[in-house]
Amino acid sequence: MSAKTSPLAPAAFPDLPQVAGVRLATGMTGLRYKGRDDLLWAEFAPGTVVAGCFTTSATRAAPVRWCETALAGGRARALVVNAGNANAFTGPTGARAVAAEVDGAAAVLGCAREEVFVASTGVIGVPLDPKPIVDMMADLSGRASDAADAWAPAAKSIMTTDTFPKGASATVTIGGRSVSVVGFAKGSGMIAPNMATMLGFVFTDAAIGATLAQRLLARGVDRSFNAITVDGDTSTNDCVMLFATGAAGNPALAEEDADGAAFAEALEAVLSDLARQVVRDGEGATKFVTLRITGAEDDGAARRIGLTVANSPLVKTAIAGSDANWGRIVAALGRSGERVAEDRLRIHIGGVLVAENGAVHPDYDEKAYVAGYMKGQEIDIAVDVGVGEGVATVWTCDLTHGYIDINADYRS
Amino acid sequence: MSAKTSPLAPAAFPDLPQVAGVRLATGMTGLRYKGRDDLLWAEFAPGTVVAGCFTTSATRAAPVRWCETALAGGRARALVVNAGNANAFTGPTGARAVAAEVDGAAAVLGCAREEVFVASTGVIGVPLDPKPIVDMMADLSGRASDAADAWAPAAKSIMTTDTFPKGASATVTIGGRSVSVVGFAKGSGMIAPNMATMLGFVFTDAAIGATLAQRLLARGVDRSFNAITVDGDTSTNDCVMLFATGAAGNPALAEEDADGAAFAEALEAVLSDLARQVVRDGEGATKFVTLRITGAEDDGAARRIGLTVANSPLVKTAIAGSDANWGRIVAALGRSGERVAEDRLRIHIGGVLVAENGAVHPDYDEKAYVAGYMKGQEIDIAVDVGVGEGVATVWTCDLTHGYIDINADYRS
Numbered sequence: 173m174s175a176k177t178s179p180l181a182p183a184a185f186p187d188l189p190q191v192a193g194v195r196l197a198t199g200m201t202g203l204r205y206k207g208r209d210d211l212l213w214a215e216f217a218p219g220t221v222v223a224g225c226f227t228t229s230a231t232r233a234a235p236v237r238w239c240e241t242a243l244a245g246g247r248a249r250a251l252v253v254n255a256g257n258a259n260a261f262t263g264p265t266g267a268r269a270v271a272a273e274v275d276g277a278a279a280v281l282g283c284a285r286e287e288v289f290v291a292s293t294g295v296i297g298v299p300l301d302p303k304p305i306v307d308m309m310a311d312l313s314g315r316a317s318d319a320a321d322a323w324a325p326a327a328k329s330i331m332t333t334d335t336f337p338k339g340a341s342a343t344v345t346i347g348g349r350s351v352s353v354v355g356f357a358k359g360s361g362m363i364a365p366n367m368a369t370m371l372g373f374v375f376t377d378a379a380i381g382a383t384l385a386q387r388l389l390a391r392g393v394d395r396s397f398n399a400i401t402v403d404g405d406t407s408t409n410d411c412v413m414l415f416a417t418g419a420a421g422n423p424a425l426a427e428e429d430a431d432g433a434a435f436a437e438a439l440e441a442v443l444s445d446l447a448r449q450v451v452r453d454g455e456g457a458t459k460f461v462t463l464r465i466t467g468a469e470d471d472g473a474a475r476r477i478g479l480t481v482a483n484s485p486l487v488k489t490a491i492a493g494s495d496a497n498w499g500r501i502v503a504a505l506g507r508s509g510e511r512v513a514e515d516r517l518r519i520h521i522g523g524v525l526v527a528e529n530g531a532v533h534p535d536y537d538e539k540a541y542v543a544g545y546m547k548g549q550e551i552d553i554a555v556d557v558g559v560g561e562g563v564a565t566v567w568t569c570d571l572t573h574g575y576i577d578i579n580a581d582y583r584s
Numbered sequence: 585m586s587a588k589t590s591p592l593a594p595a596a597f598p599d600l601p602q603v604a605g606v607r608l609a610t611g612m613t614g615l616r617y618k619g620r621d622d623l624l625w626a627e628f629a630p631g632t633v634v635a636g637c638f639t640t641s642a643t644r645a646a647p648v649r650w651c652e653t654a655l656a657g658g659r660a661r662a663l664v665v666n667a668g669n670a671n672a673f674t675g676p677t678g679a680r681a682v683a684a685e686v687d688g689a690a691a692v693l694g695c696a697r698e699e700v701f702v703a704s705t706g707v708i709g710v711p712l713d714p715k716p717i718v719d720m721m722a723d724l725s726g727r728a729s730d731a732a733d734a735w736a737p738a739a740k741s742i743m744t745t746d747t748f749p750k751g752a753s754a755t756v757t758i759g760g761r762s763v764s765v766v767g768f769a770k771g772s773g774m775i776a777p778n779m780a781t782m783l784g785f786v787f788t789d790a791a792i793g794a795t796l797a798q799r800l801l802a803r804g805v806d807r808s809f810n811a812i813t814v815d816g817d818t819s820t821n822d823c824v825m826l827f828a829t830g831a832a833g834n835p836a837l838a839e840e841d842a843d844g845a846a847f848a849e850a851l852e853a854v855l856s857d858l859a860r861q862v863v864r865d866g867e868g869a870t871k872f873v874t875l876r877i878t879g880a881e882d883d884g885a886a887r888r889i890g891l892t893v894a895n896s897p898l899v900k901t902a903i904a905g906s907d908a909n910w911g912r913i914v915a916a917l918g919r920s921g922e923r924v925a926e927d928r929l930r931i932h933i934g935g936v937l938v939a940e941n942g943a944v945h946p947d948y949d950e951k952a953y954v955a956g957y958m959k960g961q962e963i964d965i966a967v968d969v970g971v972g973e974g975v976a977t978v979w980t981c982d983l984t985h986g987y988i989d990i991n992a993d994y995r996s
Contacts, residue, residue, distance in 0.1 A: 231918030231926045261914045261926070263943030296911025297944050408915050485897070485983075486991055493992030499708025502673045503820050506643030514643045514673070531675030532709050571897075573988050579898055580905030580984075 178360075180452035180460050180549060180569070181336040188323040188341045189352045191375045193217035193417025195316035198329040201304040204256030204294060209329040211305060212253040213312035214373070215281060220417045222248035222289065223385040225393045227410035233260030235290040236409060238270045242286045246382035248415055249283035252290050252305065253371065255330050255358070259292040259300040260408035269302040276306035280313050291371050293358060293409050294332055327356035330371055333578055334360045334453050340445035342438040346431045347422040351378045353438045357412075357446040360453040369407035370397060372446055378435055379418035380425040388428075388436045389414045396443035399475060400451045400567045401482045412443070451567045456574025459491055461567065464554040467518075468562030473510040477557060478566030480508035488571035494546040496538055498526050505557065516558025521545065523552070590772075592864035592872050592961060592981070593748040600735040600753045601764045603787045605629035605829025607728035610741035613716040616668030616706060621741040623717060624665040625724035626785070627693060632829045634660035634701065635797040637805045639822035645672030647702040648821060650682045654698045658794035660827055661695040664702050664717065665783065667742050667770070671704040671712040672820035681714040688718035692725050703783050705744055705770060705821050739768035742783055745990055746772045746865050752857035754850040758843045759834040763790045765850045769824075769858040772865040782809060784824040784858055790847055791830035792837040800848045801826045808855035811887060812863045812979045813894045824855070863979045868986025871903055873979065876966040879930075880974030885922040889969060890978030892920035900983035906958040908950055910938050917969065928970025933957065935964070 193216055198209040224243050226236050252273050259266045270290055277288040292300065316322075327337035341354045359370035374389075393412050418424070425432050452460055463482055468474035481487055484504040490497035498519050505512050515530040522545035525533050536542075545551075605628055610621040636655050638648050664685050671678045682702055689700040704712065728734075739749035753766040771782035786801075805824050830836070837844045864872055875894055880886035893899055896916040902909035910931050917924050927942040934957035937945050948954075957963075 227919075229915065229918035230920075230922075230924045231914050231929075258911075261911060261929075261939070261943060263927070263941065265943065296914055297939065298911075299943075408918055485987070489988055489991035492988065495992070499670075499673060499710075502643050502708055503641065506641035506820055507639075508642075510642075512642045515675070517643075517673075527673070527709065529675065531673060531677065531711075571988065572992075573985050575897070576901055576904065576983065576985050576988065579901035580907070 177335045178453045179458055182449065185324045185327065185337050186339050186341065188320060188339050188354045189343065190318055190320050191352050191354050191417065192318065192377045192419035193220060194375045194415065195318045196322040196326045197312040197316040198325050199308045199312050201254065201308065203254065203301065203304055209325065210255045211308060212251070212326050212329045213309065213316060214251040214326070215313060215316055216248050216250065216415055217417045217419060218249065220248050220415055221246060221380055221382045221385050222413060222415055223382065223389040224411060224413040225390055227407060229408050231261060231408050233258055233292060233409045234262060234266035234270045235259055235292045236411060238274065239289050239291070239411060242289060245284070245286040247287050248289055249281050249287040250277040250289065251373065251413070251415070252277055252288070253330050254292050254305060255332050256294040257292060257298055257300045258294045258296045258409045260296045262297065262299050265299045269300045272302035272306055276309050280309045289413060291409070291411055293330065293369055293371055296408060323354065323356060330358045332358065333455060334358050336453060338446055338449040338453070340442045340449070342441045344434050344438040346378060346425070346435060349420045349422040351420045351422060351435065352376060353442050355442045355446050357450060359450040360455050370410045370450060372397060372412040372443070374414045374439065374442055376414070376416045377418070377420040378416050378425060379420065379422050380416045380435065384426055384432060385414055385416055388439055392436070392440040392443040395440060396447035399565065400447045401479055448567050451569050454569035455578045456572040457569030458572055459549055459551050459570040461491060461551045461553065461569060463566045463568065465557065465566070466554070466563045467556040467558045467560060469511050469560045470562040471564055472562070474562040474564035475566060477505060477508045477510050477512070478564050480504050482566050482568035485571055488568070491551060492570035492572045496521055496542045496546045501553065501555065505555065511559045513558035518556040518558070520554040589747045590865045591870055594861065597736045597739065597749050598751050598753065600732060600751050600766045601755065602730055602732050603764050603766050603829065604730065604789045604831035605632060606787045606827065607730045608734040608738045609724040609728040610737050611720045611724050613666065613720065615666065615713065615716055621737065622667045623720060624738055624741045625721065625728060626663040626738070627725060627728055628660050628662065628827055629829045629831060630661065632660050632827050633658060633792060633794045633797050634825060634827055635794065635801040636823060636825040637802055639819060641820050643673060643820050645670055645704060645821045646674060646678035646682045647671055647704045648823060650686065651701050651703070651823060654701060657696070657698040659699050660701055661693050661699040662689040662701065663785065663825070663827070664689055664700070665742050666704050666717060667744055668706040669704060669710055669712045670706045670708045670821045672708045674709065674711050677711045681712045684714035684718055688721050692721045701825060703821070703823055705742065705783055708820060735766065735768060742770045744770065745867060746770050748865060750858055750861040750865070752854045752861070754853045756846050756850040758790060758837070758847060761832045761834040763832045763834060763847065764788060765854050767854045767858050769862060771862040772867050782819070782822045782862060784809060784855070786826045786851065786854055788826070788828045789830070789832040790828050790837060791832065791834050792828045792847065796838055796844060797826055797828055800851055804848070804852040804855040807852060808859035811977065812859045813891055860979050863981050866981035867990045868984040869981030870984055871961050871963050871982040873903060873963045873965065873981060875978045875980065877969065877978070878966070878975045879968040879970045879972060881923050881972045882974040883976055884974070886974040886976035887978060889917060889920045889922050889924070890976050892916050894978050894980035897983055900980070903963060904982035904984045908933055908954045908958045913965065913967065917967065923971045925970035930968040930970070932966040
């Protein structure tokens with residue numbers, strides 16, 4: 173745990189609206205952390221629809237494997253999240269711990285086991301004792317609250333190396349009803365596409381079918397959490413889940429008509445906001461970097477090119493040193509594995525044309541503006557690779573001494 | 585340039601034998617560095633056979649593009665290498681600089697342009713002025729030496745962020761003749777498979793056909809320079825070249841019979857030694873890590889798995905912190921994209937069985953041995969992924985504050 177808050181943190185946790193049908197409580201298990209809540213309990217109105225996206229890791233954790241299975245039912249009544257222990261690479265013990273959590277929550281709420289979702293984050297390879305978690309469930313359910321002030325403690329309870337809690341919301345009118353989309357997330361290291369050690373939970377009172385919910389969540393995650401990277405490390409435990417209670421009373425969304433599109437936009441806004449907050453809390457980050465790639469073969473190629481640049485330790489350390497070392501960007505572009513037309517490359521930093529047609533621009537005077545710009549906290553880099561129409565935006569942060577400090581002694 | 589020598593450096597530059605037909609000289613162009621030689625001149629006896637492996641970067645530098653073309657001739661008379669300027673992303677200016685170097689060397693030696701090879705290393709995107717290089721060639725040729733004490737200054741002249749020169753040799757008897765294989769290399773950052781900012785030059789007096797030379801070099805590079813990583817960054821300028829003068833007078837090697845295999849083994853020993861020295865000089869490295877992967881689907885999969893672990897910033901920072909955080913190894917294995925049987929994974933650290941069958945070993949007591957072992961400078965990690973017979977060894981180093989120091993202010 174880092175004591176200092178990221179210099180890129182937002183000024184405060186945002187005010188988030190209530191979402192009818194979602195009740196939250198947090199508790200202190202003492203399993204790893206002392207003196208802080210490390211357990212999140214969320215319960216949902218009957219009939220709540222659930223969608224989820226999970227890490228593709230071949231060594232994904234026991235709770236992830238359970239959620240993948242339970243998701244087939246499409247309904248959720250509870251979400252249980254613990255911080256400090258990932259319950260990953262824990263073998264049959266890990267699966268038994270998840271089963272105990274699921275049994276416990278199902279008993280408290282009188283629901284089906286498949287309506288209980290579980291997530292964990294923290295150290296890998298340490299057996300998780302479910303007892304303190306299960307013992308606390310009845311009490312958590314008894315005091316769970318749907319008040320707006322329940323979001324902040326919930327967002328805090330799932331933090332590990334995070335230095336600030338991350339929340340976001342959007343509202344949209346659907347079928348004459350005001351619909352809220354509220355989310356919170358954790359993550360600051362082991363962040364890479366395909367979801368990293370990143371947990372994100374989004375809640376809405378919209379009525380929406382499970383199939384559409386899943387499709388919109390998957391697409392939104394692709395453009396948000398799968399477009400960020402801190403260190404290129406994907407984790408065993410990532411998940412982003414969406415819970416839709418239907419309490420808003422709108423005609424249930426089932427396809428991408430105007431209402432479906434409006435909801436999708438609100439959902440993506442929340443996901444994107446949360447994803448960018450994760451980057452702002454990147455371990456040791458002092459600069460927030462937005463990379464806009466254009467002219468790629470297609471959007472997928474653009475994102476892969478962007479992520480290659482965003483994951484380059486040499487690019488990231490140059491940015492940490494406020495050095496407009498665009499040569500390292502060129503090198504990263506070259507090794508992306510995607511088509512890149514060197515003699516048509518165009519690179520802008522902070523809106524200034526640095527290079528084009530395979531060489532530095534003759535009028536480029538680094539000292540005039542870019543050298544000073546690089547000393548700032550928000551760095552925009554745009555690259556046109558000159559082969560097609562594909563575009564993508566990717567977000568990352570710099571690689572600093574702080575990252576080493578945090579990760580060279582996180583476990584011990 | 586770093587002032588301090590890597591703590592993993594060998595005690596001294598090795599004694600290297602003469603290679604008949606190879607003459608070396610170095611010079612000071614003043615193009616970037618002051619007070620040190622930054623130009624290498626090597627000239628070869630007529631008929632010298634050449635082979636080369638080059639970066640696959642789409643933005644590879646002008647000298648690389650020239651060498652790829654010239655290699656078709658299969659013969660070399662000169663090699664010219666400058667340090668401090670990569671002559672990469674320099675557009676038509678860069679190609680003209682290479683042409684000037686080639687013309688200059690061809691004039692001095694009275695050879696074909698295609699017999700002149702050129703390499704550059706250093707900053708990307710800065711035009712290279714060839715004049716100081718060309719002006720120096722006649723003098724360099726005049727004082728070029730085939731003495732054994734010419735190797736060390738040659739190896740030093742091509743260094744950039746390297747903290748020590750890297751040399752290696754092997755001798756082997758072929759057809760009753762003693763054959764020498766001598767090489768030197770530079771590289772310490774932007775090191776990744778597919779050759780990174782890494783220059784390696786190997787010289788032998790063996791007589792060998794160009795086709796066999798190319799095949800053996802490519803295979804040797806695959807098992808050496810393509811099996812190391814410092815930071816996952818592949819560069820625009822990498823090359824490894826082999827020059828075979830034939831002066832040993834052995835019957836020319838043309839196929840992989842017993843003599844061909846003996847030569848291949850000597851070549852691979854030199855390449856592997858050089859590659860491991862590059863890792864030992866990894867920017868900021870304090871620990872040398874050998875990763876042995878077994879049980880993969882095939883050898884290629886084993887190497888990709890090894891490199892995923894070796895490139896993980898979380899694994900590398902844990903090692904920097906002397907933390908036996910094998911959970912991060914599991915996470916990296918999981919995201920390698922290769923088949924991994926979690927319930928059959930076996931992990932050894934320093935020869936101690938840490939985990940097997942998908943969980944930590946019940947008898948594993950980290951404090952008993954591994955915690956102390958991790959404080960050492962040489963870390964051996966072995967992983968069996970439990971799906972097949974593929975094996976690979978990969979070498980890397982830790983990720984430390986030193987890496988950030990070097991790379992956050994290298995250019996400026």
